[in-house]
Amino acid sequence: MESVKNVIKNRRCELGLTMKELAIRVGVSEGTISRWESGEISNMRRSAIVKLAEALNLSPSKIMGWTENNPADTLPPLTQKDNKNIEKIVASMRERLVNEEGLMFDGKPASPEAIQSILDAMTVGMGIAKQRNKAKYTPKKYRDKNKE
Incomplete structure (x- = not known):
């Protein structure tokens, strides 16, 4: 199972987004994105998870790292x-x-x-x-x- 911080950073890089661009899409600061990606912030608000999932075109469960045997990924x-x-x-x-x-x-x-x-x-x-x-x-x- 991929860690939350790796999911966010890897997907952001796949999409060619900077931290600042992703922060604008999600409505948070660039520092918040940095702390999510470093694992410094592990408890994310539900509204942030939803917006982040939309911005990265992933399911919220994937953002949270709940990918094992998760049919939502298919x-x-x-x-x-x-x-x-x-x-x-x-x-x-x-x-x-x-x-x-x-x-x-x-x-x-x-x-x-x-x-x-x-x-x-x-x-x-x-x-x-x-x-x-x-x-x-x-x-x-x-x-x-x-x-x-």
Whole structure:
């Protein structure tokens, strides 16, 4: 199993990205990218994992190093259209969660951080579900074309 720091650095180099370019895409500092790649930061926020996975065109599980016997690595990649559809659904859900007065955790109103965590988990889950559906329902004769 490849370590998290090696996954990030190797994929960034494969794509020809500098640390600064990747930092801009993910919305973090160049120093944060450096610390991820050196292993200095091992606990990444879910939202950062999602953005990093999108920027490197990898699954979040690959970013986290969860690659052993992981069927997500064999799933077809998401297209820009897929990602936009997921973004629309998450934006709609964000609006509903923010305006919902009855959303509670441990008897207290949901914090913005809790709502963001819900949305991050939904984003990852919808991406994996969409990939699984593509793998299951795309006719075999079209599968190789989708890998391009």
